[in-house]
Amino acid sequence: MNNRIVDHPILGKIKERKVISFTFDGKKYTGYEGDTIASALLANGIRKLRVHEESGNPRGIYCNIGHCFECRLTVDQEPGVRACLTQLQENMVIESGKRLPAPLKSEGNRDDLPRNYAEFAKKYEESKEDDPRA
Amino acid sequence: MDKIIICRCEEVDLEEIEQTVNKYGSSARETKLRTRAGMGYCGGRTCRPMIDTILEQLTGEKPKDKIPLKVQPPVRPVSLARLGDKTHHE
Known part of the structure; x- marks a missing residue:
């Protein structure tokens, strides 16, 4: 644990608390009783909680009040658990959010697609002229 | 400046x-x-007010309601399993 503030200039020294162990992406970590998942991971130096499902860009704590769902993780097989609101429990198995396949994402430029039926019909007629088999 | 992420x-x-x-x-x-x-x-819930504000600045479109854009239930993401009460974690 390296990021935890153990002696705060105003709040004083941290009290002794029960140590709780958990795993994040298969690696063992420890936190204190009363920690949220987000605070325990932050204390362990982990700021990247998940990646954006489509682009793979890193994501971490954003609002930290359960509002934005940016810190959602998979906890004990349950997906979409907010790390900032969920208290750490003994032997929690936590998985970060991974990049997902996007099979329906169109490759071409969407501006090239017809925007109404008239445009579609015109495009279709043009393609018939180009291709004699049609 | 324009690469500011909204949503x-x-x-x-x-x-x-x-x-x-x-x-x-x-x-x-x-x-x-x-x-x-x-x-x-x-x-x-994070960006809806921002989208309304941007549109107001760009086109002068006034948000019709106190609630920005349109909110549809459920209020927070709920898994279909929970809606069907197959598993209950909380």
């Missing part, structure tokens, strides 16, 4: 919203549907 769930930045509005002259709702800003996992 984090669907990764839509200010530039994309501005381009969409300029190209199609779209309303707040049409901009939402075209860019998917405000249609992501969090249900638009």
Whole structure:
């Protein structure tokens, strides 16, 4: 644990608390009783909680009040658990959010697609002229 | 400046919203549907007011309601399993 503030200039020294162990992406970590998942991971130096499902860009704590769902993780097989609101429990198995396949994402430029039926019909007629088999 | 991210769930930045509005002259709702800003996992609760404000600045469109854009139930993301009461974790 390296990021935890153990002696705060105003709040004083941290009290002794029960140590709780958990795993994040298969690696063992420890936190204190009363920690949220987000605070325990932050204390362990982990700021990247998940990646954006489509682009793979890193994501971490954003609002930290359960509002934005940016810190959602998979906890004990349950997906979409907010790390900032969920208290750490003994032997929690936590998985970060991974990049997902996007099979329906169109490759071409969407501006090239017809925007109404008239445009579609015109495009279709043009393609018939180009291709004699049609 | 324009690469400011507006909708984090669907990764839509200010530039994309501005381009969409300029190209199609779209309303707040049409901009939402075209860019998917405000249609992501969090249900638009983070960026909905921002999209309305941007549209007001760009086109002068006033939000019709006190509640920005349109809010649809459920209030927070719920798994279908929980709606069907197959598993209950809380």
